[in-house]
Amino acid sequence: METKISTDQELIDCFIPMKENRGIKPEPIQVWVSDVHIGGREVIIIAGPCAVESMEQLVETAVSVKKSNAKILRGGAFKPRSSPYSFQGLGEEGLKMLHEVSIKTGLPVVTEVMDTRQIEIVCRYADMLQIGSRNMQNYPLLKEVGKTNKPVLLKRGMMATIEEFLMAAEYILSQGNKQVVLCERGIRTFETSTRNTLDLSAVPMLKRLSHLPVIVDPSHGTGLSWMVPSMAKAAVAAGADGLIMEVHYKPEEALCDGQQSLGLHEFTQLMKDLKRVAQAVGRDV
Ligand code: PEP
Numbered sequence: 536m537e538t539k540i541s542t543d544q545e546l547i548d549c550f551i552p553m554k555e556n557r558g559i560k561p562e563p564i565q566v567w568v569s570d571v572h573i574g575g576r577e578v579i580i581i582a583g584p585c586a587v588e589s590m591e592q593l594v595e596t597a598v599s600v601k602k603s604n605a606k607i608l609r610g611g612a613f614k615p616r617s618s619p620y621s622f623q624g625l626g627e628e629g630l631k632m633l634h635e636v637s638i639k640t641g642l643p644v645v646t647e648v649m650d651t652r653q654i655e656i657v658c659r660y661a662d663m664l665q666i667g668s669r670n671m672q673n674y675p676l677l678k679e680v681g682k683t684n685k686p687v688l689l690k691r692g693m694m695a696t697i698e699e700f701l702m703a704a705e706y707i708l709s710q711g712n713k714q715v716v717l718c719e720r721g722i723r724t725f726e727t728s729t730r731n732t733l734d735l736s737a738v739p740m741l742k743r744l745s746h747l748p749v750i751v752d753p754s755h756g757t758g759l760s761w762m763v764p765s766m767a768k769a770a771v772a773a774g775a776d777g778l779i780m781e782v783h784y785k786p787e788e789a790l791c792d793g794q795q796s797l798g799l800h801e802f803t804q805l806m807k808d809l810k811r812v813a814q815a816v817g818r819d820v
């Protein structure tokens with residue numbers, strides 16, 4: 536006989552088999568990144584370059600996105616590139632730049648950690664640890680970041696189901712770190728006109744199944760800067776608690792992901808439009 540699902544907890548229990556969802560609870564939580572909280576009424580905008588390239592690039596971009604009301608600065612120092620011959624990031628030098636710009640602007644920073652051996656050094660300079668799509672199922676890495684006291688931005692694996700995504704979050708939560716934000720960043724489908732297929736239906740589903748804040752990355756989700764504003768607005772309308780977007784002071788000169796990066800003026804305009812969308816759904820930017 537089928538059991539009727541009446542509560543969200545029952546839905547979670549039936550969705551995730553074997554009652555392994557010990558860390559996932561129905562009550563929503565907020566995640567604190569320095570003095571910014573994700574998961575409240577305000578939709579939190581994270582912006583910055585794909586990769587930290589130079590002090591000039593980082594400062595110019597950070598000052599501008601802050602002026603447009605971004606709350607957290609992004610920038611990769613360790614970059615997971617498809618080709619080993621592509622720019623791999625500035626490593627510790629990049630982390631130091633992020634930290635310096637964070638202090639100068641007052642924006643907390645999120646940056647990717649790709650390997651357990653990098654955790655200590657990334658924790659020294661960053662306010663939030665990003666686990667990239669390619670590492671969503673790197674279980675030793677998930678467990679180790681679960682032992683830190685830094686909030687974690689967990690990106691959905693490009694071929695991960697919702698259940699696998701939630702189980703990856705569970706790896707972090709199970710180690711004691713409860714400060715996890717889920718990020719939908721597009722999945723691989725048969726469609727090739729966009730870099731990935733941004734699965735916005737993941738937003739209401741994840742918010743229903745878990746208590747964790749959910750944000751969206753329309754930059755990697757589409758791979759096309761001209762499409763980013765449309766999908767960013769759609770993500771906010773769908774209930775996202777935040778957005779992470781690539782912004783570059785000179786997108787055409789970017790060493791990484793320039794084709795999907797917004798220029799400074801485009802970002803400023805988008806922030807104005809997002810404010811109106813957020814207000815229409817009872818939120819703020
Ligand atoms: C990034 O945010 O720069 C990145 C590499 O994203 P993803 O892991 O989603 O591809």
Ligand code: MN
Nearest residue numbers: 585781791792
């Ligand atoms: Mn990128």
